[in-house]
Amino acid sequence: MQKAIDxxxxxxxxxxxxxxxxxxxKSQGILMxxxxxxxxxxxxLPIEVQKFISEKTKIPMAEIYGVATFYTQFSLEPKGQYTVxxxxxxACYVKSAQLVLDRLQQELKIKVGETTEDNVFSxxxxxCLGCCGLAPVMMIGEDVYGKVDPKDxxxxxxxxx
Amino acid sequence: xxxxxxxxLVCGGTGCNSSKSDMIRQRFEEKIIEMGLDKExxxxxxxxxxxxxxxxxxxxxxxGAFYSRMKIDRVDRIVEEHLFKGRIVKxxxxxxxxxxxxxxxxxxxxxYSKQKRVALRNCGVIxxxxxxxxxxxxxxxALGKVLTxxxxxxxxxxxxxxxxxxxxxxxxxxxxxxxxxxxxxxDQKYVxxxxxxxxxxxxxxxxxxxxxxxxxxxAMAIAGYAIGATKGFIYVRAEYPIxxxxxxxxxxxxxxxxxxxKNIFDSGFDFEIEIRLGAGAFVCGEExxxxxxxxxxxxMPRNKPPFPAIKGLFGKPTIINNVETLANVPQIxxxxxxxxxxxxxxxxxxxxxxxxxxxxxxxxxVEIPMGTTLxxxxxxxxxxxxxxxxxxxxxxxxxxxxxxxxxxxDTKIDFDTLTDLGSMMxxxxxxxxxxxxxxxxxxxxxxxxxxxESCGKCTPCREGTKRMLxxxxxxxxxxxTLEDLDKLEKLAINIKNTALCGLGQTAPNPVLSTMRYFRExxxxxVLEKRCPAGVCKSLLSYYITEDCRGCTKCAKQCxxxxxxxxxxxxxxxxxxxCIKCGACMxxxxxxxxxxx
Amino acid sequence: MKTLDELKKIREDAKKNLELRxxxxxxxxxxxxxxxxxxxxxxxxxxxxxxxxxxxxxxxVQVVQTGCIGMxxxxxxxxxxxxxxxxxxYVFMDTDKVKKVVSDHLVNGRVVVDYTIGALK
Numbered sequence: 001m002q003k004a005i006d007x008x009x010x011x012x013x014x015x016x017x018x019x020x021x022x023x024x025x026k027s028q029g030i031l032m033x034x035x036x037x038x039x040x041x042x043x044x045l046p047i048e049v050q051k052f053i054s055e056k057t058k059i060p061m062a063e064i065y066g067v068a069t070f071y072t073q074f075s076l077e078p079k080g081q082y083t084v085x086x087x088x089x090x091a092c093y094v095k096s097a098q099l100v101l102d103r104l105q106q107e108l109k110i111k112v113g114e115t116t117e118d119n120v121f122s123x124x125x126x127x128c129l130g131c132c133g134l135a136p137v138m139m140i141g142e143d144v145y146g147k148v149d150p151k152d153x154x155x156x157x158x159x160x161x
Numbered sequence: 162x163x164x165x166x167x168x169x170l171v172c173g174g175t176g177c178n179s180s181k182s183d184m185i186r187q188r189f190e191e192k193i194i195e196m197g198l199d200k201e202x203x204x205x206x207x208x209x210x211x212x213x214x215x216x217x218x219x220x221x222x223x224x225g226a227f228y229s230r231m232k233i234d235r236v237d238r239i240v241e242e243h244l245f246k247g248r249i250v251k252x253x254x255x256x257x258x259x260x261x262x263x264x265x266x267x268x269x270x271x272x273y274s275k276q277k278r279v280a281l282r283n284c285g286v287i288x289x290x291x292x293x294x295x296x297x298x299x300x301x302x303a304l305g306k307v308l309t310x311x312x313x314x315x316x317x318x319x320x321x322x323x324x325x326x327x328x329x330x331x332x333x334x335x336x337x338x339x340x341x342x343x344x345x346x347x348d349q350k351y352v353x354x355x356x357x358x359x360x361x362x363x364x365x366x367x368x369x370x371x372x373x374x375x376x377x378x379x380a381m382a383i384a385g386y387a388i389g390a391t392k393g394f395i396y397v398r399a400e401y402p403i404x405x406x407x408x409x410x411x412x413x414x415x416x417x418x419x420x421x422x423k424n425i426f427d428s429g430f431d432f433e434i435e436i437r438l439g440a441g442a443f444v445c446g447e448e449x450x451x452x453x454x455x456x457x458x459x460x461m462p463r464n465k466p467p468f469p470a471i472k473g474l475f476g477k478p479t480i481i482n483n484v485e486t487l488a489n490v491p492q493i494x495x496x497x498x499x500x501x502x503x504x505x506x507x508x509x510x511x512x513x514x515x516x517x518x519x520x521x522x523x524x525x526x527v528e529i530p531m532g533t534t535l536x537x538x539x540x541x542x543x544x545x546x547x548x549x550x551x552x553x554x555x556x557x558x559x560x561x562x563x564x565x566x567x568x569x570x571d572t573k574i575d576f577d578t579l580t581d582l583g584s585m586m587x588x589x590x591x592x593x594x595x596x597x598x599x600x601x602x603x604x605x606x607x608x609x610x611x612x613x614e615s616c617g618k619c620t621p622c623r624e625g626t627k628r629m630l631x632x633x634x635x636x637x638x639x640x641x642t643l644e645d646l647d648k649l650e651k652l653a654i655n656i657k658n659t660a661l662c663g664l665g666q667t668a669p670n671p672v673l674s675t676m677r678y679f680r681e682x683x684x685x686x687v688l689e690k691r692c693p694a695g696v697c698k699s700l701l702s703y704y705i706t707e708d709c710r711g712c713t714k715c716a717k718q719c720x721x722x723x724x725x726x727x728x729x730x731x732x733x734x735x736x737x738x739c740i741k742c743g744a745c746m747x748x749x750x751x752x753x754x755x756x757x
Numbered sequence: 758m759k760t761l762d763e764l765k766k767i768r769e770d771a772k773k774n775l776e777l778r779x780x781x782x783x784x785x786x787x788x789x790x791x792x793x794x795x796x797x798x799x800x801x802x803x804x805x806x807x808x809x810x811x812x813x814x815x816x817x818v819q820v821v822q823t824g825c826i827g828m829x830x831x832x833x834x835x836x837x838x839x840x841x842x843x844x845x846x847y848v849f850m851d852t853d854k855v856k857k858v859v860s861d862h863l864v865n866g867r868v869v870v871d872y873t874i875g876a877l878k
Contacts, residue, residue: 028435029475031457036399036438063458070459070616071440073399090362090559090592091518093606106742127400127441130364131176132518133213133525144179151747166807166820168777201804223819225780247790247822266780286778296764297771305761419758427759 005046013041014052021056031059031067035074044075080115080122082160084108087137089128097136101125103150104138107157120161165203167244169193172218172285174209174371175364175403176525181233182217188236189219193244202244208372210285211526212272215255220285225266229255272523275542277504279512280328280365280488281528284372289407292414295375301420303491304379307386308428316387317343320490322498324510329355329446329483330561330587331663332509332576335490338480341470342388345478350390352381353474353481355451356397356404359443360559361610363590365514366484368526370397370404373488374411380487382421382432383494388480393434396451399441408436443560443614447662448481450616461616462662483588485514505531509575519556519592520546531575535565538574539593550595554678558587560607560614561667563674564600583674585667599696600679601686605633607671611664622665625656629672636683638699639690646683650676698741701756705732708753715745715754773811782819784863786810789834791825797832798851805852806835809859818863831874837862846874 007014020037024030034057038049045068054061068074086092086101101123105111108121115122131137134146138156145156171177171186189204210218215229221239226249228239235253242248251259257270267273278284287294295301307316321336342350354377358366370377381393397405412434415421423431437455444450445460452474454460473479489511493501502510509531515538518524522544529538535555539545546552554564563584565572572578576586594603608630617623632649635641653669660666676683685691692700705715711729716722723739726732734745746754758764788794788803799822806820826834831848835858838844845868847858854872861867870876 029455029457032440032454033438036440059457066459067457071442073439073441088361090556090590090606091516091524093361094519094592094594094598094603127359127443128361128364129175129179129400130367131179131213132362132364132516133176133216134179135518135524137179146180164773164808164811165777166803166822170778201800222778223780223821225778245790246792246795246824247788248824287775293767293771294775296768297775299768301758301764302761302768305758305764309761425758426761 005042005048007048010042014049016041017049017052018056021053026057030057031064035064035068039074044078046076077115078119081120082141083122083124083139085124085126085129085139087127087129087131087135087139088125089130089132089135091128091132092136095135099150100136100138100148100153103153107153121157163200163203165201166223167202168222169202169204169244170207170220170222170285171204172208172210172216173206173289173403174213174216174284174368175401176209176213177216177218178403180217182231185217185219185231185233185236188233189240192237192240196240196245198240198244205288206290207287208284208289209281209368209526211276211281211368211528212255212523213525214523215525218255218285220267224249224264226264227255227258227267227270228253271544272525272527272542275533275537276528277512277530278528279492279501279504280369280376280485280514281372281526282492283376284368284526287373289372289374290410292375292411292418292420295373299495300375300491301379301415303494304382304386304420305426307383307494308426308430313343313387313389316383316494319494319498320387323493323501324498324508325486325489325493325501326509326576327483328485328489328513328589330360330558330585332586335482335486338470338482339384339387341468342390342478342480345471347477349392349475349477350385350388351474351477351479352384352388352390352393353448353451353455353479354381354393354395354487355446355448355481355483356395356401357439357446357451358398358401358484358588359446359614360561360588360590362518362559362592363516363588365516365526365589367398367401367404368514369484369488370401371407374404374407375415376488376491377408377484378411378415378421378434380482380490381434382425383490384480384482384487385432386430388478390478390480391431391433393432394437394455394474395434396437396439396445396455399438405436405438412436442616443610444616444662444664447664450662451481452479459616461618462664464661485589506573506575508577513574513586513589515589515591517543517591517593520550520595520598521593522547529574532573534571534573536570538591539570543593546593546595550597553594553596553598554600556584556592556594556603556671557590558585558667558670559590560610561585561663561670562587562590563670564594564603564678566678583670583677585670597694597696599692599694600675600682601633601636601692602694602696604672604675605630605637608633608668611668614664615668616664619659619661619665621656621659622661622668625652625660626665626668628652629656629669633672636686637692637697639686639697641687643684643687646676646687695756701741702736703734703739703741703743703745704755704757705734706753706755707731708751709749710751710753712750714748714750718744718748720744776811776816777807779816780819782817783840784815784818785836785838786818786820786863787823787836787838788820789824789826789832789836790822791829793825793829794832794834799833801852802833802835802850802855805855806859809856810863813859813864815859815863828874831877834874839866847872848874848877 450460450462716724723735
């Protein structure tokens with residue numbers, strides 16, 4: 001279920017988005033960067049925001065929804081306060097990243113793509129983060145944890161609660 | 162310009178940045194000011210040095226002292242001893258860079274000595290956020306030469322003569338590609354730089370963008386002049402924030418100096434570059450899908466022909482080159498096609514950057530002449546497998562490639578030899594695997610990746626890869642039959658022949674190549690219900706050995722209460738009830754629980 | 758940017774700074790920078806060497822610092838090593854002496870005998 005967003009409470013955010021849309025050159029395929037901007041402002045892409053973009057850019061809603069659901073980085077659901085990303089690049093995988101992910105899901109009692117009930121953590125299986133020298137790698141928010149041992153996960157998580 | 166007696170280069174690539182290299186750089190700056198050395202010593206954040214395993218890396222010139230695995234609490238001592246008193250702190254140096262007591266220069270260290278840096282020539286050498294450092298390394302000279310001394314036809318001829326082939330995977334001749342787009346008449350043409358590096362385990366493009374962004378901009382302008390385009394797009398992964406930031410800075414500086422924009426070098430040639438962010442779709446590395454994404458649509462490939470060189474972005478003639486390919490271009494223009502052909506093999510001239518990872522001692526980026534043997538890369542540069550484990554195979558080409566076994570370790574690496582072995586160059590990911598990696602599991606890993614990333618447009622890829630994954634699941638669970646293996650192979654060949662784009666056509670490669678070289682491992686899973694490498698969970702069992710002292714800790718931890726035994730007596734696991742969670746193994750203080 | 762020459766001029770300027778990161782040089786100027794050297798004024802000596810070497814485009818000269826050379830009463834001490842020649846040790850150096858050593862010794866190959874340690878005896 002999507003959580004509805006109150007348009008009245010978020011007028012500032014909608015105005016910021018509108019200013020961005022108006023600053024763009026309409027001839028050059030602006031949907032992708034508009035969605036990036038909207039997600040940056042709202043944290044996710046609720047249906048109201050997509051409708052708003054459709055209205056202002058004259059791009060059909062179906063097309064916007066199609067694009068928003070095609071790319072894994074766009075989210076229609078709000079995320080927890082921290083996104084815990086486990087790198088599932090090949091280098092991390094051959095160094096047992098799956099065990100890290102398993103342990104994380106077990107500790108937080110949620111699956112990949114879900115958010116904990118207290119809205120603190122979301123789990124994501126991410127693409128290669130490019131720090132293969134530190135494999136297996138886990139990210140919490142902006143913090144990177146390298147050479148993660150599944151046993152250390154409960155202790156690492158404690159720092160964020 | 163202020164002159165400094167010493168430069169402190171701190172790696173600001175993503176790998177080192179993840180281990181807090183930014184804070185190390187800050188501490189250097191603070192301490193240098195504290196000691197009053199800020200007029201004499203300059204601190205510079207560079208791109209990737211390549212030896213990510215030893216990061217964070219700091220190199221201090223003029224000595225060229227290579228400090229590895231830096232920690233923030235080591236900074237003060239280095240400033241006090243090395244920068245202030247001139248005494249290199251030997252115990253913090255990268256071990257390999259010391260020969261007895263003498264400091265070796267970087268190119269004498271094993272990891273670097275066999276490399277030939279063309280695409281990475283400025284990475285870890287210059288400050289990527291300062292255009293003057295790029296210019297000092299002959300930057301924009303190639304663009305100047307092209308615009309003032311060469312015709313577009315000349316430029317394309319040099320590219321053709323050089324034999325440069327696309328480094329993004331396909332290996333198509335760059336000069337030919339430019340040659341197709343040049344004669345097409347249109348009011349607008351485009352140059353796109355494909356920086357949507359999606360292959361899990363490859364990060365050379367990101368390193369070039371982070372370490373030498375101007376090289377890519379310069380090459381795009383050269384390409385624009387050659388084909389008659391005035392507008393360029395860089396399509397870069399949103400997951401690469403540092404690369405995006407450096408590109409933005411670089412574009413700003415180039416514009417300010419008039420190296421991008423209107424009437425460059427007073428030649429009448431205009432060129433603008435814009436950055437576009439991807440949003441996490443592997444298929445967008447395919448050129449027609451990438452074009453769709455820039456246009457603001459779902460990133461789905463379409464049929465070719467028409468090729469982008471005729472009908473590309475917004476329906477206009479477009480060329481798309483990968484980052485590493487472009488990074489070679491200015492060097493080829495300055496030094497000539499013959500120079501470029503002096504490295505590499507006959508059909509694959511030049512060098513290639515590989516991202517070495519997995520079970521290898523020196524994880525990192527290496528740039529080697531084509532035709533170097535796998536053995537040299539894995540043992541001489543990479544330092545072999547850690548913990549004395551046996552080398553089993555190397556996976557190249559990511560989800561589109563395959564495995565090469567120890568039997569072929571003396572193969573000379575180039576585009577064609579890898580294809581002959583059932584793998585491919587791909588973008589240059591090279592993941593080393595040892596005896597503890599299960600090849601069926603690896604094939605499953607890649608297939609799971611393609612299933613998730615399939616855009617769903619064509620049936621062979623959308624349905625076929627999913628069915629393949631189901632069969633692989635059965636195999637790893639010990640539920641498959643020999644018939645399933647045949648079915649898997651047949652399906653794989655069908656998908657290879659019928660899928661719409663490169664993603665689908667190459668998706669079965671990891672399965673086909675592991676079946677070719679590790680058939681016995683597949684059969685062990687099917688016939689003996691056994692995973693020889695001890696990876697596939699469903700085929701493993703936990704056992705308690707005689708070392709058990711009967712402390713009962715494991716029984717208390719077991720979530721399904723399947724461990725029986727009383728205090729000070731040997732405990733036993735009920736194999737029928739065990740869910741193989743491994744909690745008992747972690748709880749055991751005597752290491753008496755084993756997996757078989 | 759209008760001409761190639763304009764770019765080349767910027768390059769020559771920018772190169773001065775980057776020259777420091779080239780370690781393949783055969784002439785070495787070593788300045789003693791232990792506590793005694795620094796208090797005797799080795800830092801301006803070192804900085805002047807860096808500036809003079811750059812000004813005269815002596816691309817083959819590496820200017821480095823070292824720890825205590827061991828003759829504290831003679832600091833600031835500078836040692837210059839040319840390929841296939843014996844090391845020359847200069848003592849009681851200052852910035853004016855540096856300029857003369859650079860022009861006579863590094864550029865023209867004539868040792869400034871008056872400043873060397875041999876002249877003390």
